[in-house]
Amino acid sequence: MIAKNLSRVLIYGVLLLAAFFFLAPMYVMLATSFKDAEEIRSGNLLSLPHALNFEAWQLAWSTACTGTDCRGLxxxxxxxxxxxxxxxxxxxxxxxxxxxxxxxxxxxxxxxxxxxxxxxxxxxxxxxxxxxxxxxxxxxxxxxxxxxxxxxxxxxxxxxxxxxxxxxxxxxxxxxxxxxxxxxxxxxxxxxxxxxxxxxxxxxxxxxxxxxxxxxxxxxxxxxxxxxxxxxxxxxxxxxxxxxxxxxxxxxxxxxxxxxxxxxxxxxxxxxxxxxxxxxxxxx
Structure with missing residues (x-):
């Protein structure tokens, strides 16, 4: 019984570790997208944004430049x-x-x-x-x-x-x-x-x-x-x-x-x- 429980804990531990490495890039992308430039420069990569700032999303969608075209994505x-x-x-x-x-x-x-x-x-x-x-x-x-x-x-x-x-x-x-x-x-x-x-x-x-x-x-x-x-x-x-x-x-x-x-x-x-x-x- 103890061996079975240890095996289950090990399996869940490995799955959680794999999920962490898989989801970490997505977390960094989302967290960074809600920060302003000053917060990015002063904080660290894994820190949460102080507030949800959607300005970057608006710029990416409608006004950011791709070469000479500044209509966003x-x-x-x-x-x-x-x-x-x-x-x-x-x-x-x-x-x-x-x-x-x-x-x-x-x-x-x-x-x-x-x-x-x-x-x-x-x-x-x-x-x-x-x-x-x-x-x-x-x-x-x-x-x-x-x-x-x-x-x-x-x-x-x-x-x-x-x-x-x-x-x-x-x-x-x-x-x-x-x-x-x-x-x-x-x-x-x-x-x-x-x-x-x-x-x-x-x-x-x-x-x-x-x-x-x-x-x-x-x-x-x-x-x-x-x-x-x-x-x-x-x-x-x-x-x-x-x-x-x-x-x-x-x-x-x-x-x-x-x-x-x-x-x-x-x-x-x-x-x-x-x-x-x-x-x-x-x-x-």
Whole structure:
């Protein structure tokens, strides 16, 4: 009994220590964002702010300079919103259809095709920058929000296909065969039978894609134009904008603003992510 209690205390101690190291940077960012410049210079990194001062947040959102543009993160934030929602929806739907075909409507060479698609999961995205820029130029959507949506749909397709294919592989094929005997076709089976069973994996894919696209910097800096830069690029430009005095509180507030949507997604829907994974997202 004593050994069991000591083991539990040790486990909780290790978990608390890990939580401390994980949350310490977030605490420093939040605490610094609520301080003014004088309090930052006179205090220490871990001290609490004397009062909640939202001036840095206002500056980071609407008036801080990113290069010569002094509109804060606001335009970059809305660019990311315009990019992330259609890209997440399209890549998720596209992956669901691919996974449905590759698991329940197999054809000759489907396994080989799926194997080639898996290269997209492990391939470093740096190798596609040049050919992708040429394709965007041919399509006439380079340096635009539409171009970034297109890029993220293609970049996420391998991962979403993998998720849905492995999840649908666990669905009894007799269910699909019975529906085909009753006269149901490809799309009716997908919409009436498969989609209602797909809630767990849809939640996994939506959260996964939202996080990847919102936090992306590589494609944002490579393929965006002056009016289509996502928030990660705006944050980088803001932090690297030189001035006579470094406003650490503004930089910290900007970093929290940039990361807030993904934090909220995991806080509000994290349990669905875990349920979806355990329901079959990594099986197959």
């Amino acid at each position: 606001q335009p970059f934030f809305w660019n990311s919103v315009l990019i992330v929602f259609p890209a997440v929806i399209i890549s998720t739907l596209w992956g669901a259809i691919n996974g449905y075909v590759l698991s329940l409507w197999k054809f000759k060479g489907s396994e080989v095709l799926f194997g080639f698609m898996l290269f997209g999961v492990f391939m470093p995205f740096q190798v596609v920058l040049l050919p992708m820029s040429q394709i965007l130029g041919w399509l006439g959507i380079s340096s635009s929000v539409y171009g970034l949506i297109f890029v993220h749909c293609l970049a996420g397709l391998a991962g979403t296909t993998l998720f849905f294919r492995n999840y649908y592989a666990a669905i009894p094929k007799e269910l699909v065969n019975a529906a085909r005997i009753d006269g149901a076709g490809f799309w009716r089976i997908f919409i009436r039978i498969i989609v209602p069973l797909s809630t767990p994996i849809v939640m996994v894919t939506l959260i996964w894609q939202f996080t990847n696209i919102w936090n992306d910097f590589l494609f944002g800096v490579a393929f965006s134009g002056a009016d289509s830069k996502p928030i990660t690029v705006g944050l980088n430009n803001m932090v690297n904008t030189t001035s006579s005095v470094k406003n650490y509180n503004v930089d910290m507030a900007a970093a929290v603003i940039a990361g807030l949507p993904t934090i909220l997604i995991y806080v509000l829907a994290g349990k669905f992510f875990v349920k979806g994974l355990t329901a079959g997202a990594v099986k197959g």
